[in-house]
Amino acid sequence: MDLRMPSINKVIISGNLVRDPDTRILENGTHLAKMSIANNQRFRDRSGEWQEKTCYVNVVAWRKTAELVSEYCRKGSPVLVEGELVYNSWEDRDGTKRSRLEVNARRIQFLEKRGQEGDFSDDGPGGDADADDSDSSIPDDDIPF
Template identity: 45%
Template sequence: MASLNKVFLMGNLTRDPELRYTSTGLAVASFGIAINRAWTAKTGEQKEDVCYVDVSIFGRRAEIVGEYFNKGNPIFIEGRLQFNQWETKDGQKRSTLRVVADNFQFIGATSKR
């Protein structure tokens, strides 16, 4: 059976991107985005929900995100979900779900650092 792992997200950065380089020189930018969703409840009351997502992006795209994006800037992300599991030194199991971005788009104006 075929499978598909593709995500499209649009939201605002929750923190400045953290740009670093691997030992092989590959750029990696990590940041969070907040995606807001508004709806009307059956009672007519306006409701809002926020989903926070951690994102990583690699290569030249990571350098561009690190240079041109700041906390609060809107961004459109295209990527895939990645699930990581590990065990801490004291034996506790941990896991995280994040988006690995393949591409992004500027939405509106961004401020240059």
């Protein structure tokens, strides 16, 4: 019997864009958007004082999702990102080894004020993003807990 641990790699994080997204079109015509989001956690320390801790996360979006990020997101835009964690390593021009963890976005929901929300997802390699015009929020009465 083979009892392997399942391979699960899923990230869900919300935050605000730290700066305008860096967008470009690659030689093969694929759209790419790179951004960094700040996720703020508020908590009380041992003395009861409120503290805030910020985690900065690099995010990469592709294809239609990248196009929509380019069009609708700016510095400070609140977003919810779903994707997987990716580890990239490379050598820079000086020969120094570099590495970075980032989220490869599969779905990005724009969390602007009511009426301005957008939900955009990437169908994976070769797929396009779909804009979901429906309101994806669930009323509190429908939550089973």
